[in-house]
Amino acid sequence: MKLLLTSGGITNDTIRAELTRLLGKDIADSDALLIPTAQWGQPACSPQSVWRTTSGRSSGRAGLVDLGWRSVGILELTALPSIGPERWTPWVRDADVLLVDGGEAVYLAHWMRESGLADLLPALDDTVWVGVSAGSMVLTPRIGDEFVDWRPGDGDRTLGVVDFAIFPHVDYPGWTENTREKAREWAARMPHRAYAIDDATAISVVGGAATVVSEGHWEKFPG
Structure with missing residues (x-):
């Protein structure tokens, strides 16, 4: 799997060009599935915010579904255990890209495991x-305790597909807990290397090798 790990989505031409490179073809020739599941675990999200994401009307940041895909579908992970993998696995395998929206990362990790999507990723x-x-x-x-808003007993642990941590939304206007100083304090507590990235930055991962693509601000912290 090829990864484009962003803070705010496809927010500029540099990140969009990297997405096209990873796809190996134009966005207009690619089929996408949107996963909005993480929003349900985040207290700041709502049915209205889920609708804004799925309809391409997320104000104040780049959308995911409105990039010009050939087709876009919704993959809600909480529904998958009730319909069985024989039905949903072909949908995932046929997609060129999975668009995974923000919200609560521990909650999302839980439903990726429960649904079986986490087990499918290596294929x-x-x-x-x-x-x-x-x-x-x-x-x-x-992810660090400061980012955990859903606590089923697993602490801040997520899936570990990559070997680094991410502090998103650095210096986002009005977010006093997302300053560069807060990011450095967070990184000092993480047991592995980490990146702090703003919404104009993404981390591209291919074959385990991570490359930062950015028109904004970011910082790397050694493990």
Whole structure:
């Protein structure tokens, strides 16, 4: 699987060009599935915010579904255990890209395991994963207690698909808990290397190698 781990989505031409490179073809020739599940675990989200994401009307940031895809479908992970893998697995395998929206990363990790999607990821060699905020953080080993809003007993642990942590939305206007200083304090507590990225930055991962693509601000912290 090829990963494009963003803070705010496809927010500029540099990140969009990297998405096209990972796809290996134009966005207009690609089929996408949107995963909005993480929003249900985040107290700041609502049915209205889910609708804004799925309809492409997320104000104040780049959308996911309105990039010009050939087709877009919704994959709600909480529904998958009730219909069985023989039905939903072909949908995932046929998609060129999974668009994984933000919300609560621990909650998202739980439903990726419960649904079976986490087990399927290693077989999706050519699929691109585009994460936004928690949709990116879910693939890291841990997210830090300050980002946990859903606590079933697993602490801040997520899936560990990549070997680094992500602090998103650095210096986002009005978010006093997302300053660069807060990011450095967070990184000092993480047991592995980490990145702090703003909404104009993404981390591209292919074959385990991570590359930062950015028109904004970011910082890397050694483990």
